[in-house]
Amino acid sequence: MHSDGKQGVEVECCARLLHVGGVITSGEEHLQINNADAVTLIVAIATSYGGHVPEMDCAKALQGTTSKSYAELRRNHIADHQTLFRRVQIDLGSRAGAKRIPTDQRRRSLEAGVSDPGLCALFFQYGRYLTSAGSRANSPLPLALQGIWNDGLASSMGWTDDFHLDINTEQNYWLAEVGNLTESQLPLFTLIEQMIGSGRRTARSLYGVRGWVSHVVTNPWGYTAPGWGLGWGIFVTSGIWISLQMWEHFRFTQDIEFLRERVYPVLKEAAEFFIAYMVEHPKHGWLVTGPSDSPENWFRTTSGAECSESMGPTCDRVLVYALFSICLEIQGRLAIDSSFGSELRRAREKLPPFQIGHYGQLQEWLEDFEEAQPNHRHTSHLIALYPENQISPEKTPELANAARVTLERRINQPDWEDTEWSRANLVNYYARLWDGEAAHRHLVGLIGKATEDNLLTYSRGGVAGATQNIFAVDGNTAGAAGLAEMLLQSQGDFLHLLPALPVAWSDGRVSGLCARGGFQVDMRWRSKRLISATISSKRGGTCNVRYRSTVLSIRVERGGKVCLTEMSFRSKESVGTHEPIVSL
Known part of the structure; x- marks a missing residue:
């Protein structure tokens, strides 16, 4: 409708x-x-x-x-499916006799505390399967809240099985690039570009400025106006967040034509909006958004009243900073728009800093407000940790610790809203904090407590107005992305091997994972120690490969690969550089 x-x-x-x-x-x-x-x-x-x-x-x-006979139809289907599915292979170890046990029984045993690494691997591949089944290069629309499936439940809710841009649609595609399904993002890019026209009208008629903007939801007709409720309806930076998927596509593929023809026009107009829209804080001189909200959370004012709208929530700061930084990087790569770049650089310098509140937590709002709902499922300000890389244990250890405090405070509240996508977030957050045991614990919690016997994840009854559990695909896709993040990270200038490997996966192997910079990675490990890593690239390039605390600088020739072993890293006692060990 x-x-x-x-x-x-x-x-x-x-x-x-x-x-x-x-x-x-x-x-x-x-x-x-x-x-x-x-x-x-x-x-x-x-x-x-x-x-x-x-x-x-x-x-x-x-x-x-x-x-065509049934056999021929089936044969064609399998060939089509395996062209995509077989790009990635994974083995995290196995539970004795698990292959003879039905999946529903394995899931219940996992919930009861039985270790089953193979079920985690199956859940990862199931996320890839759902992505490839529901989003193809020629699909007319991207994955909605229930992917391409509809059980009549989500569509009858107030959220109407739409495209939620305050995290859910983004989560649907976190797996696409690292999971070697890059073309599955193409329908999403088409939807974003279709939003631009109505987004310009919204920017002009609602805010009186140039550029384009969207808010919390959209639909197949490019809806970009605010939502109709306080606390969620006026999330003004959603267009940035969803458009970051286009930037990520470039970072993984290194497709310069795509960057020039499709990514930059979308991000430039978004940047034009925020340059004109933001205002100066009367006390600090910071450039802030607002009124806006931190989806979909509420805080207490100094008078004790509950409120949702404020100036400059942290998630807006994260996204605007990312937008301006990306535009500047693209301008440098393409040697264009230097005058606009100067304007962006000046504005970026005036964005608010991250702040640590009185509990030691990363502040969600510009002021150190008390949360009205401390058990809330949204942690929008932590997008600085994931999917962004503005907070990390290495670059910003104090802020990383504040992010951890935020997480621990949230999930330890009575009746924490532990729905499927918020549990999937925890896997990604703790992976970025290099805490493999916590990431694994929440992955097992996702599979055991927010997944049906068929391994489809669900939004828990009692959350977001639902009276019963309702299937939502974002737990499958974002949870699988979190598992990949535990094995391989490629933020900043580093390709990080096994950054959050838990004890439960002490022996394993994976092949076909993709990394930013146009690289593909195969790895084997035993007793939690790297045996070998093969890094290949269709385009060629240089990257810094990190394992534990050691970094090697390697060059991969176009169409070639570099093979590393743990001994390659042991030769360096501390962080440094090294020539490629093997180049084929």
């Missing part, structure tokens, strides 16, 4: 029965098949979205199946 509540799309479902032997007879509301040796039911579904004629699309889809 369109956001005006009056129109939407037409949908048509058509079915064809292929039978071997037997007789088919039809009635007004049924088909009856007698004495057949085999029956294949083929279903085609299409909508009128984008000007399509669903009846014609269904007929075309079914026509291509008439002369």
Whole structure:
């Protein structure tokens, strides 16, 4: 349904029965098949979205199946699926006899405390499967809250199974690049570009400035106006957050044409909006956004009242800083827009600093407010830790510790809102804090306590207005991304091997994970120690490879690879550089 509540799309479902032997007879509301040796039911579904004629699309889809047997259809499907799926292989160890135990029983045993590394690996691959099944290069739309699936529950909620831009849609695609499914992001990029036109109108009519802006939700028709509720509706930096996925695509692929033709135009117009929109803080002189909110949280004012809107929430600062920094980097790479770059640089210097509150926590708001809901599921200010890299244990240890305090305070509150995507966040956060045991504990918690027996994750009943558990795909995708983050990180100038490896995965291997800079990584380890790492690149390039506290600087030739072992790193007693050990 369109956001005006009056129109939407037409949908048509058509079915064809292929039978071997037997007789088919039809009635007004049924088909009856007698004495057949085999029956294949083929279903085609299409909508009128984008000007399509669903009846014609269904007929075309079914026509291509008439002369094909079930075996041929299945063979083609498997070939198509495995082209994507087999890019990554993973083995985290196994529980004795686990392969003979049904998945639902394994999940319940994991919940009861039985170690099952293989189930964690299966959950990772399931996240990749759902991504590749639901988002292809030619998909008309990206993954919504339930991916491409619809159980009639999310769509009947106030959130209408839409595209939530205050974390959920981003989470749907955190796995895409590192999980070697880069083309799955293309439908998302198309949706972002379709938002630009309405985003310009929203910027002009609502704020009176140039550029484009969106808020907390969008839909297939490019909705960009604020939402209709306090506490969540006026999240003004959502357009930045979702557009960072385009930047990440470039960072992983190094596609300069994509950067020039698609990424920079989107981010430049967003930057133009925030340059014109932000105002100067009367006391500190900082440039701040607002009124805005820190999705979807509330704080207490000095009078004790509950409030959600404020000036300059920390998540806005994180995203605006990222936006300006990325634009500046692109301008340097492409040698363009130097005058606008000077404006961005001056504005970036006036953004608020991160602040540590009286509990030792990373402040969520510009002022050190008390949280009205200390058990809240959102931790939007921690995007500085993940997916951004503005806070890290190495660069900003005090801020990293403050982020940890924030996490511990939140999840230790009575009745913490532990829904699927917030648990998935914890896996990523603790991986970035290099805490493998905590990351593993929350991954097991996600699978054991926020996942159905079929391994689909769910939003817990009682959260966000839901009266029952409702499937949501973001726990699957973001949780799988967190597992990858435990094994490989590629923030800043470093490619970090096994940064958060837990004891439970002491022996294992992985191949096909992707890293920023256009690299691909295969690894083997035993007794929690690296055995070998092979780093390859289609485009070639230089990278700093970190294992534990040692860094090697390597050069990978175009189409080549570099092979490293633990001994490669042992030769350096402290952080330093080294020539490639093996170059093939």
